[in-house]
Amino acid sequence: MxxxxxxxxxxxxxxxxxxxxxxxxxxxxxxxxxxxxxxxxxxxxxxxxxxxxxxxxxxxxxxxxxxxxxxxxxxxxxxxxxxxxxxxxxxxxxxxxxxxxxxxxxxxxxxxxxxxxxxxxxxxxxxxxxxASDPYHFTLNMPSNHIYMLPAVVDHSNLQRFSDRVVDGIAAVFLALKRRPVIRYQRTSDIAKRIAQETAVSTVVYSK
Incomplete structure (x- = not known):
């Protein structure tokens, strides 16, 4: 719920x-x-x-x-x-x-x-x-987002838009729940690292 x-x-x-x-x-x-x-x-x-x-x-x-x-x-x-x-x-x-x-x-x-x-x-x-797809799960409705997790990606401007959207969405979840997250990410993935670090910053800045 x-x-x-x-x-x-x-x-x-x-x-x-x-x-x-x-x-x-x-x-x-x-x-x-x-x-x-x-x-x-x-x-x-x-x-x-x-x-x-x-x-x-x-x-x-x-x-x-x-x-x-x-x-x-x-x-x-x-x-x-x-x-x-x-x-x-x-x-x-x-x-x-x-x-x-x-x-x-x-x-x-x-x-x-x-x-x-x-x-x-x-x-x-x-x-x-x-x-909020159910009480404990959510989606950002971003089809085909898996391509951005591949090593040989794509256009950098599209990658930045993807990253910004994911950060905004995940940060919104924690801010709506009034929770400060502890975030773990895969060290070998640059995009996972970027999203994790920017989400951590966003939840601190917006909650002040």
Whole structure:
């Protein structure tokens, strides 16, 4: 129950203090996080009457000012650009922005500069950057990731993106559980060493 409960707590915190009819806007990553932790009927009980993907809703211009938009997104450059465009021409009455991990300062500045209509009510960062497949196991939904563990790998920029994503996801698990990890890794694997060391640093920095 531990991992699922941690994610459920985050989702409850997003929704419980926002009264009235809501639309929940997710991305391809966070839709998996929410779907394993909350059912459609539970979302309805929280007055969520519509669930949309951020890339799909970007194609519509229909005004829905009677709804309050609750965004739960991964802090990617692509999502920040989607949000920037949404805020420049707002369709909803209020915007409540939640992210599954830590934002960069530059991303926060982009969002602040885009909110000319002052529709953003709050912005929060949560440590919910993993899919809790059951109470004691999680996945980061990274298909074909085994290729990065091979000695003769690949493009260094892709390797760095892979490493950063794994570090962010594993660190989020420990931070959500409020646990300081002891990490062991295979000494002969450079990528395992990098992930272990960067995860250890991340959990110390973000927990302060």
């Amino acid at each position: 531990v991992l699922v409960s941690a994610v459920r707590d985050y989702i409850s915190r997003m929704l419980q203090d926002i009264s009235g009819m809501k639309v929940l806007i997710l991305d391809s990553h966070t839709v998996s996080i929410v779907s394993v932790a909350y059912s459609q009927s539970e979302l309805l009980q929280k007055e969520v009457f519509l669930v949309e993907l951020v890339d799909s809703i970007s194609k519509s211009r229909e005004s829905m000012s009677h709804l309050k938009a609750v965004y739960f997104l991964a802090p990617t450059s692509e999502n920040i650009q989607y949000l920037r465009r949404h805020l420049v021409a707002p369709r909803f009455g209020e915007y409540h922005l939640f992210f599954s991990n830590i934002l960069k300062d530059t991303q926060i500045h982009i969002l602040a500069d885009s909110d000319e209509h002052e529709v953003v009510q709050q912005l929060q960062e949560f440590y919910a950057d993993f899919v």
